[in-house]
Amino acid sequence: MKPYQQIAIDECGEPLIPIPTEHFAFETLHPYQKLGAPYQNSKADSPYYLRQGVVESLMAAKTQLQQNYQNWKILIFDAYRPVEVQKFMVDYTFDQIAADRGCEFPVPEDKHQVILEQVYQFWAAPSLDxxxxxxxxxGAALDITLVDENNRxxxxxxxxxxxxxxxxxxxFANSKEPHKQKYHSYRQILKDVMVAAGFQQHPNEWWHFCLGDQMWAWLTNQNRAGHQVIARYGRY
Known part of the structure; x- marks a missing residue:
């Protein structure tokens, strides 16, 4: 169990709604659909859905970004992900790492756990609990980046x-190399507009932001004294 999973959830019942396509850039065809991830039984007809309140905050982040970078857009790489897709991607990532290490399949037990721990540094376990x-x-977490005025x-x-x-x-925060300083400055632009809109950033992933889920509550509570928040979005 990861630390944030100890946070209580008081599900608010807010619906999933589509992310408005006119305000954002998107990955098409969706990268996990290309791999064959099983979205066909999903409660949404695409990965590009979020809870209503999260979409509203994402719109606020978009407005904040375009105040300083008028023609830039937030690109939505991934958003709502059914547990079945989570399992597919965990298994896919495991197999990729094992193959890169030259492992035989099925992977021997002594190597299996080592690889799985590496996977779970970045991917959440596909828990049905x-x-x-x-x-x-x-429906409260999303993976994003930025595109410029030419959609690059x-x-x-x-x-x-x-x-x-x-x-x-x-x-890249402490790098002295100019191009790496640029990487950090771009990451900071993305973080600043998302945090200003109420999101929290995953500690290990520059692209992952959340609002209202267990990770968001856990990260929020680390930065405040007194009243502790709980999650308002559970599994959809």
Whole structure:
């Protein structure tokens, strides 16, 4: 169990709604659909759904971004993710790491646990327990980056979903190399507009932001004394 999974959930019942396409950029075809992830039984007809309150806050982040970067957009890489898709991607990532290490399949037990621990540094376990939902399965977490006025990806120094220390939000913070300083400044632009809109950033992933789920509550409580918040979004 990860620390944030100990946070209580008081489900508010807010609906999933589509992210408005006219205000954001999107990955199409969705990257996990390309791999064959099982969205067909999902409660939403695409991955690009979030809880209503989260969409409203995302709109506020978009407005904040465009006050300083008028023609830039937030690109939605991923949003709502059913538990079945979470399991598919955990298994896919495990197999990728095992193959990169030259492991035989099935992976021997002594190596299996080591690889799984590496996977779970970045991917939440596909739990069906309603007290410990994967963040994306709540409709309150999303993976995002930025595109410029020509709809080109802003270079953040590492791709979304990379399993390495380069994914840590502040990995380039103390670099003296100008291009790496740029990576950090772009990551900071993204973080600043999202945090200003009420989101929290995943400690290990520059691209992952959440609002109202267990991780959001856990991160919020670390930065405040006194009244502690709980999650308002559970598994959808």
């Amino acid at each position: 309603r007290t410990t939902p994967p963040p994306h399965s709540t 990806l802003i270079d953040m120094g590492s791709p979304i979903d990379e399993i390495s220390e380069r994914s840590y939000p502040d990995f």
